[in-house]
Amino acid sequence: MKRSRFPFLVTGAVLIFFWLPILVLIIQSFNAARFGGAWQGFSFKWYARLFHEPAIWEAARNTLLIALVVTLVSLVLGTTSALALHRFAKSRLQRFHYTLIYTPLVVPEILMGISLLMAFVAAGLRLGMITIVLAHVTFCISYVALVVLGRLQDFDFTIVEAARDLGANGWTAARRILLPMLAPGLAAAGLIAFTLSVDDFVITFFVAGPGATTLPIRVYSMIKHGATPLINALSTLLLLVTFGTVFLSQRLSKSGAMEGGI
């Protein structure tokens, strides 16, 4: 019997659909031309110029710092809320909690940006990095909670009970059994939170204060003066960092899972 080639074709089409634009961007970042129309020779000049743009590095530093804090905070809050949602799934309060967690996923970004800004202003908070972190955490929690909840649903809680039987207290069981078993899920959730935070423009634009320009805000503003290849070069570097992080986290979570499993 001949195997159908259909799945192969679909996979190929999807890969092209996902990767072709990124490939074009990477190629254009080495194009000497200022506008991506014609190829004017291979060049590293945009990368060289990138190193003479302190404002971009400042923005990159802000972005990464914010993303790091957002990831950690939303991992803690998101995981605890996923645990509560899983443990008390039947209670009416938790069903309400679930709706609350779900809402940020469906609320339009612009609405969230403006309403968060108005809330911060009403609360008398000074706009800056802190407000960006707070805003990002509000929507990252939802993603983290849903990802971790998915892991919990096929989690075998009898091992936790076994640990308790063998004398571990609640905290030890959580730390030595639950957390290591959840680690791959936590890593995935953390990566999602990190990416969302690095990527966000609309909400960040509204809640950013003076001195807290992030990379997306900077990049959008640069488009007006049209140094697009600079943006291509920057994106290529960002892609490298992202792939590096994903690769690293996969290796870490693999070894972590093994350690926890033994």
Add this chain to the structure above:
Amino acid sequence: MTHTSLRRLVIGAGIAVIALGAAACGGSKAQPVLHIYTWADYVKPDLVARFEAENGCTVVIDTFDSNEAMYAKLKAGASGYDLITPTSYMVSLMQSQGMLQPLNRDWLPNLIHIDSDYLAISLDPKMDHSVPYMMTNTGIAYLKSKVADFKPSWGMFDRTDLKGRTVMLNDMRETIGAALKFLGYSLNSTNPEELNKAKDVVLRWRANLAKFENEQYKTGIASGEFLLVHGYSGDILQVQGENADIVFAMPQEGGVISCDDLVIAKTASEVKLAHAFINFVHDPKVAAENTEFIQYLCPNKDAYPLLSEAIRTNPGIFLAPELRAKCEVLADLGAANALYVKIWDEIKAGK
């Protein structure tokens, strides 16, 4: 995740939070900080460093990408920005909403250098709440090897030999404005009769156009797909680096000048420093240096003689005074805007 890695994570989180706190405080409490909210790359970095050294302060620049987004953000209550550079029409709106501070002329001695010809057509000629910063204009760009006997006139869009290879901006005020100028009227006209005549002109031009378009025309003319385009001088200057055959011309009938203005936010905390910055960028030497860097023209008449030959002979940046006098700034027309919307819809529908 083992015991130690968990602890490392917690310590890492602690360090990150502390770093964030330190970054938020800015570190240098002793020096005053001037917060500027502007477009990216809109002031020469060396000049900012010089200003910081002269005034013993720190300048923090944040960027926005559209007037409307910036307005929405400030209107919703965002504060902390001292000096902002919106486009003139947005300055009028912000002024009418009470979002700006009146300027103190005693702190701005350099305003005597500002080009009075430009002020005559600006929306705030007395500079009560805004000072012009950088100007661009809207004109015609063409490929000199492909367009025979070019004349600097909006009438070029009547040329049937260029049929299908020309583009006009997909912007009702710019394109109807071009037709109004062609007919010798003001491009802020609200006279229905003049507007109807302008509509007929645009409809006639439309027959020759490939399309109405705002972005793609840049690459279109660089690649030779289009021969003649209606466009912003700032955009054209950029593509000229790609294709030396592109020439920018300002129609002799005049056209649109856009200007970004320096304004001080009502909520500003460093009012005096913000004035000092406005004064600083209008020092003729500084203004000339800044113009060379941004490639937009700072309307500072004493800076003009200091500009390089390349800038002074570039119609995309520097217009002859007689020609500039024929240009206008787009004003916010309020209720009369509806007239333009109606005509523009009819033009788009081809009626």
